[in-house]
Amino acid sequence: MPRRLLRNSQIVVDEWRYIAEASRDAAAPLIVTLAQWQLEPDTWLARGTPIGVVLSPAHRVEQIAAELEVFSLVAAEFSGPGEGRGYTQARQLREQYAFTGELRATGYVRRDQLFFMARCGFNSFELPDSDIEDAFTAFSTFTAAYQPSNDLGLAHKLRNTVSAPRT
Amino acid sequence: MYRYDSTDKTLVRQRVAQFRDQTQRFLKGALSEDEFKLLRLRNGLYIQRHAPMLRVAIPYGLLSARQLRTLAKVARDYDRGYGHFTTRQNIQYNWPELARVPDILEELAEVEMHAIQTSGNCIRNITSDHLAGITPDEIEDPRPWCEIIRQWSTFHPEFTYLPRKFKIAVTGAPQDRAASLVHDVGVHIIRGPNGELGFEILAGGGLGRTPIIGQVVREFLPREHLLSYLEAILRVYNLEGRRDNLTKARIKILVRSLGIEEFRRRVEAEWQLLRDSGLRVDEAQLERMRSYFNPPAYRALQDVAPDSGRETAFRAWYRYNTTAHKVPGYRAVFISLKKPGVPPGDATDDQMDLIADLADRYSFGEVRVTHTQNLLLADVEQDRAYDLWQQLRGAGLATPNIGTLTDIICCPGLDFCSLANAGSIEVAKLINDRFDDYDYIYDLGEIDVKMSGCMNACGHHHVGNIGILGVDKGGEEWYQITIGGAAGADASLGSVIGPSVPKAQVAETIERLLEVYVEQRDPEERFLDTVRRLGVKPFKERAYAAPIAA
Numbered sequence: 001m002p003r004r005l006l007r008n009s010q011i012v013v014d015e016w017r018y019i020a021e022a023s024r025d026a027a028a029p030l031i032v033t034l035a036q037w038q039l040e041p042d043t044w045l046a047r048g049t050p051i052g053v054v055l056s057p058a059h060r061v062e063q064i065a066a067e068l069e070v071f072s073l074v075a076a077e078f079s080g081p082g083e084g085r086g087y088t089q090a091r092q093l094r095e096q097y098a099f100t101g102e103l104r105a106t107g108y109v110r111r112d113q114l115f116f117m118a119r120c121g122f123n124s125f126e127l128p129d130s131d132i133e134d135a136f137t138a139f140s141t142f143t144a145a146y147q148p149s150n151d152l153g154l155a156h157k158l159r160n161t162v163s164a165p166r167t
Numbered sequence: 168m169y170r171y172d173s174t175d176k177t178l179v180r181q182r183v184a185q186f187r188d189q190t191q192r193f194l195k196g197a198l199s200e201d202e203f204k205l206l207r208l209r210n211g212l213y214i215q216r217h218a219p220m221l222r223v224a225i226p227y228g229l230l231s232a233r234q235l236r237t238l239a240k241v242a243r244d245y246d247r248g249y250g251h252f253t254t255r256q257n258i259q260y261n262w263p264e265l266a267r268v269p270d271i272l273e274e275l276a277e278v279e280m281h282a283i284q285t286s287g288n289c290i291r292n293i294t295s296d297h298l299a300g301i302t303p304d305e306i307e308d309p310r311p312w313c314e315i316i317r318q319w320s321t322f323h324p325e326f327t328y329l330p331r332k333f334k335i336a337v338t339g340a341p342q343d344r345a346a347s348l349v350h351d352v353g354v355h356i357i358r359g360p361n362g363e364l365g366f367e368i369l370a371g372g373g374l375g376r377t378p379i380i381g382q383v384v385r386e387f388l389p390r391e392h393l394l395s396y397l398e399a400i401l402r403v404y405n406l407e408g409r410r411d412n413l414t415k416a417r418i419k420i421l422v423r424s425l426g427i428e429e430f431r432r433r434v435e436a437e438w439q440l441l442r443d444s445g446l447r448v449d450e451a452q453l454e455r456m457r458s459y460f461n462p463p464a465y466r467a468l469q470d471v472a473p474d475s476g477r478e479t480a481f482r483a484w485y486r487y488n489t490t491a492h493k494v495p496g497y498r499a500v501f502i503s504l505k506k507p508g509v510p511p512g513d514a515t516d517d518q519m520d521l522i523a524d525l526a527d528r529y530s531f532g533e534v535r536v537t538h539t540q541n542l543l544l545a546d547v548e549q550d551r552a553y554d555l556w557q558q559l560r561g562a563g564l565a566t567p568n569i570g571t572l573t574d575i576i577c578c579p580g581l582d583f584c585s586l587a588n589a590g591s592i593e594v595a596k597l598i599n600d601r602f603d604d605y606d607y608i609y610d611l612g613e614i615d616v617k618m619s620g621c622m623n624a625c626g627h628h629h630v631g632n633i634g635i636l637g638v639d640k641g642g643e644e645w646y647q648i649t650i651g652g653a654a655g656a657d658a659s660l661g662s663v664i665g666p667s668v669p670k671a672q673v674a675e676t677i678e679r680l681l682e683v684y685v686e687q688r689d690p691e692e693r694f695l696d697t698v699r700r701l702g703v704k705p706f707k708e709r710a711y712a713a714p715i716a717a
Contacts (some may be wrong), residue, residue, distance in 0.1 A: 057410075060406070081201070081202060081205050082205065082288065082328055082410070083328060083410070084288075084326070084327070084328025084329055084330075084405055085405060085406055087324060087325045087326075087327070087328065087405070088325055088402055088405050088406055091325055095444070096440055110202070112189065112202075112206055113328075115324075116322070116324035116325075116327055117324075119324035120324050120325055141181060141185050142177075142178055142181045142182075142185075142322065143177060143181065144174045144177055144178055145178075145322065145324075146178075146318045146319060146321050146322065146323075147319060147323060147324070147446075148444065148445035148446070149324060
């Protein structure tokens with residue numbers, strides 16, 4: 001069954017393939033793990049398709065920084081509901097490395113996390129298929145924010161915008 | 168005090184709606200226990216021994232009379248008529264019904280309150296000095312900075328799933344009344360080399376299973392960089408803090424394993440990347456925030472001695488339960504929540520309503536919660552202290568014991584908490600029963616006793632001059648006693664005096680420790696200083712010298 005995901009606030013059918021799925025679809029864009037990439041980058045480049053890489057929570061964004069222009073997609077894996085390193089990975093990719101490609105949250109991703117994930121810079125989300133229709137509401141959980149961020153276009157209070165006291 | 172603008176109001180209302188939706192999904196079975204747990208914990212809701220426990224945030228301990236009336240109403244309408252004030256200046260309710268928690272949050276939102284991030288592995292309520300803005304030796308009022316940090320940390324998208332909880336305390340005076348050295352991060356307002364205001368930043372303090380005193384990460388931080396520096400610390404912690412072992416996940420373990428030098432190097436490197444992001448606090452922003460904490464309309468008064476010629480009971484209360492104010496003619500008044508026989512830190516709905524009224528009449532409509540689990544009316548005219556005392560006394564709120572042996576800091580313990588090994592509230596009662604002679608208590612002077620029902624150390628026993636820790640021995644409650652701990656600017660961890668003792672022997676053991684102090688103290692020497700001078704040995708020898716009758 002094709003995988004559906006939420007990308008740029010649209011439900012889409014994923015055109016990307018992970019390696020385990022790729023044999024039947026040689027022309028599809030491919031997502032490899034960081035270990036797979038480091039082992040034989042030329043093999044993957046030789047496919048001639050867009051390449052994406054998935055970071056596990058313990059990986060550092062610095063590990064792909066030098067080759068970042070190769071990747072059209074970076075995915076951060078959330079290994080469980082309490083995992084939080086992906087939020088930092090996302091902000092670093094967007095802010096320090098100016099990554100503009102698809103930034104995908106994968107693994108344990110549920111609608112209650114989407115708001116913060118989107119604010120950190122993720123723009124695509126692999127949700128359980130049963131959750132995907134309702135997940136839209138998450139992006140409008142809050143209509144304002146306190147901190148500067150990368151996405152959702154929210155007005156935020158903390159950059160010179162603390163309002164004056166009422167008298 | 169800070170008042171919400173439309174953005175704050177919107178965010179808190181939207182949080183209530185979000186939590187209502189999450190609660191309904193859980194009650195319908197659409198969210199599992201485990202999934203809901205992570206969500207409710209970020210909203211201060213634990214499932215405890217008897218019922219859910221709801222912790223409501225009181226940012227840096229500051230309450231308006233109106234807010235306190237709402238806390239009283241919540242206690243009355245949703246709980247069993249009382250609330251428990253905590254060492255982190257919050258309030259806990261022990262008996263709310265899960266399905267009604269969203270309604271409680273809605274009532275709180277009406278008065279600009281919430282339970283956001285009062286539990287869970289995120290940045291918790293910012294705590295501070297309960298004498299902020301009024302203490303004579305203050306460098307600068309820390310509350311505007313507390314509010315700036317509160318806003319920055321609220322719904323911080325990057326730091327909502329940290330390895331473990333994260334607590335920040337801010338102080339603006341040399342004397343540390345916020346236990347900042349045992350916080351994940353301590354922020355101290357200081358003056359720099361040229362007299363300019365900035366911060367000393369500490370990290371890696373904490374209690375629990377592995378008590379550690381915080382270390383200096385940066386000796387002087389220019390103040391406009393506070394948020395970016397905190398962000399750098401949090402980022403290093405989020406990436407590098409241990410997530411494989413719950414008991415090793417606090418930042419103190421990371422700081423200890425890297426060493427403070429290496430930890431500092433990593434924070435500084437990260438900060439270089441963040442310091443020019445949008446987090447700089449400029450002068451205009453700070454001024455706006457400060458204007459929320461302008462001094463109230465004090466009258467021009469002279470200092471007086473309201474206790475002269477009054478009865479002994481008032482004089483004792485005035486001496487122990489009030490403290491100096493920087494404005495002539497004013498005094499800060501503690502409301503003791505340590506009445507013998509009442510669980511430390513508890514207040515009933517009627518008491519809260521009364522205190523709110525007294526705040527309106529005597530103290531510009533504001534109340535503060537102290538780290539030591541008492542309340543404070545910060546701005547009382549000295550001339551009116553006698554009137555105030557009479558009203559407090561009538562409500563059981565004038566126990567003259569602030570800073571003394573019976574002003575015990577205590578967690579809820581076995582009676583409420585599912586983690587506890589020990590009935591800390593009952594032990595507090597036993598100590599109160601044993602030491603009921605105020606002449607003796609006053610002669611002992613300043614002693615702070617802190618008690619925790621388990622290793623999680625919610626009662627901060629490690630930094631009590633006398634610390635009491637509940638331990639489980641084959642299903643029975645036993646107590647380990649430490650002496651020599653301190654929580655202030657000279658913070659230190661207490662030393663264990665020896666084997667733990669059964670509950671019935673706790674009070675006698677403490678009495679023996681105090682005997683050694685009374686016999687061996689120098690004139691005017693505090694218990695803590697005598698312990699530091701003599702070491703544990705003479706205390707230990709006396710405590711275990713003769714068997715204690717059961």
